[in-house]
Amino acid sequence: MNMVDITAAQAAYRDELVESGLLIPTGVDGLYGRSGVFEDVVERFDALVTRWGGQDGAEVMRFPPALNRRYFEESEYLKSFPHLAGTIHSFGGDEKAHRTLLRRLEEGQDWTEDQVATDVVMTPAACYPVYPTIARRGLLPGEGKLIDVFSYCFRHEPSIDPARMQLFRMREYIRIGTPDQVVEFRELWLERGREMMGALDVPLDVDVANDPFFGRAGTMLSNSQREQKLKFELLIPITSTEKPTACLSFNYHQDHFGHLWDIHTADGGVAHTACVGFGMERVALALFRHHGFDTAQWPGAVRKVLWG
Amino acid sequence: MPQDASPPYANQSFQGSLSAGAAGLQASAAGGAAGGTDDGMVAGIRSVLAECGGLAVDAGTLAIDDDLYSAGLTSHGCVGLMLGLEEEFDVEFPEKLLNRRTFESIAAIRDAVRGLVDGGAA
Numbered sequence: 001m002n003m004v005d006i007t008a009a010q011a012a013y014r015d016e017l018v019e020s021g022l023l024i025p026t027g028v029d030g031l032y033g034r035s036g037v038f039e040d041v042v043e044r045f046d047a048l049v050t051r052w053g054g055q056d057g058a059e060v061m062r063f064p065p066a067l068n069r070r071y072f073e074e075s076e077y078l079k080s081f082p083h084l085a086g087t088i089h090s091f092g093g094d095e096k097a098h099r100t101l102l103r104r105l106e107e108g109q110d111w112t113e114d115q116v117a118t119d120v121v122m123t124p125a126a127c128y129p130v131y132p133t134i135a136r137r138g139l140l141p142g143e144g145k146l147i148d149v150f151s152y153c154f155r156h157e158p159s160i161d162p163a164r165m166q167l168f169r170m171r172e173y174i175r176i177g178t179p180d181q182v183v184e185f186r187e188l189w190l191e192r193g194r195e196m197m198g199a200l201d202v203p204l205d206v207d208v209a210n211d212p213f214f215g216r217a218g219t220m221l222s223n224s225q226r227e228q229k230l231k232f233e234l235l236i237p238i239t240s241t242e243k244p245t246a247c248l249s250f251n252y253h254q255d256h257f258g259h260l261w262d263i264h265t266a267d268g269g270v271a272h273t274a275c276v277g278f279g280m281e282r283v284a285l286a287l288f289r290h291h292g293f294d295t296a297q298w299p300g301a302v303r304k305v306l307w308g
Numbered sequence: 309m310p311q312d313a314s315p316p317y318a319n320q321s322f323q324g325s326l327s328a329g330a331a332g333l334q335a336s337a338a339g340g341a342a343g344g345t346d347d348g349m350v351a352g353i354r355s356v357l358a359e360c361g362g363l364a365v366d367a368g369t370l371a372i373d374d375d376l377y378s379a380g381l382t383s384h385g386c387v388g389l390m391l392g393l394e395e396e397f398d399v400e401f402p403e404k405l406l407n408r409r410t411f412e413s414i415a416a417i418r419d420a421v422r423g424l425v426d427g428g429a430a
Binding site for chain 2: 079216217219220221223224225227228256
């Protein structure tokens with residue numbers, strides 16, 4: 001399947017989803033409303049994640065889909081992903097500037113000149129608020145920390161691929177602790193992820209992956225990430241079997257966030273971190289793709305896993 | 309692709325600076341690019357390493373075959389190192405060289421840079 005075919009398949013699946021009412025178009029690629037049926041699947045999958053991970057003693061944190069701009073700046077996200085970031089701006093002018101804004105708006109000109117950056121930035125990944133929060137608490141306890149987050153996330157990458165939304169939800173478990181604790185966590189979830197998704201009767205594969213780092217420096221980082229096998233993805237074909245979609249990811253950040261935020265383990269070492277991320281919309285889209293748009297007609301075993 | 313399910317992490321300590329301009333200039337003054345000799349090149353590499361590599365040890369104490377990753381070179385340190393070397397030696401690393409092996413030791417860097425310098429002159 002070449003790129004033209006892949007794009008056509010993505011457009012076709014998006015059109016089917018819109019026609020069926022599962023996704024509600026807004027006129028912007030990658031920005032959709034969701035129907036009740038779609039949300040039901042997301043909620044059932046969210047509950048399934050909790051069934052697998054909820055007994056591990058994670059501390060639940062729920063943040064709005066925005067981040068303190070200072071945390072965002074300190075995260076160095078702009079070094080690696082300037083092209084994906086979404087910053088929130090608001091009008092910062094006086095009455096005269098307001099009149100200019102309205103005139104430009106009416107004339108169809110650019111009206112954004114007096115928009116200024118606020119203290120708020122869109123959350124690029126659900127775990128970003130967690131690290132500075134944990135850092136503020138001081139030394140980690142001996143057993144480290146396990147955090148459960150769930151948030152809408154924003155990435156500026158408009159696409160007709162319904163599996164590449166600009167605003168989408170990510171559930172995550174984040175492990176913060178010694179290298180051994182963190183690596184054990186990631187291994188555990190690599191196994192759990194396969195088993196959990198296998199029970200949903202979708203074709204899947206787990207493979208080494210890299211993040212979409214920006215520019216030539218990004219090529220270097222991507223290659224390095226793959227060579228060290230720091231990121232794995234659980235892939236399910238949605239619109240292409242040759243290019244299946246990452247629905248879960250298993251990430252070992254080594255001591256990157258520990259250094260960045262000055263997080264230390266009980267013995268004083270720099271904390272290592274890892275996380276498992278669940279792409280809620282992508283999982284739902286994969287399920288609709290493989291089991292059809294009518295959830296009542298899904299295989300009994302899959303319905304039992306999700307609805308009990 | 310890693311969008312929905314993938315928190316986009318940079319994967320290692322970000323000790324190296326992406327902006328290596330000053331280091332490059334200093335290293336040039338030490339004779340790295342201008343000399344073109346092996347010793348000059350190694351001295352230039354050490355200078356960029358010290359400035360941009362974010363190593364845990366003094367770059368001057370490393371043997372040319374020492375493993376730089378064991379000496380504390382991180383992925384992000386590697387990016388700073390790459391940019392610093394490009395400025396120092398006026399070369400551009402092609403994509404096929406943008407991997408960990410290229411930067412694993414001073415000798416590996418020397419060989420890569422020499423290949424680029426010679427290639428550029430041919």
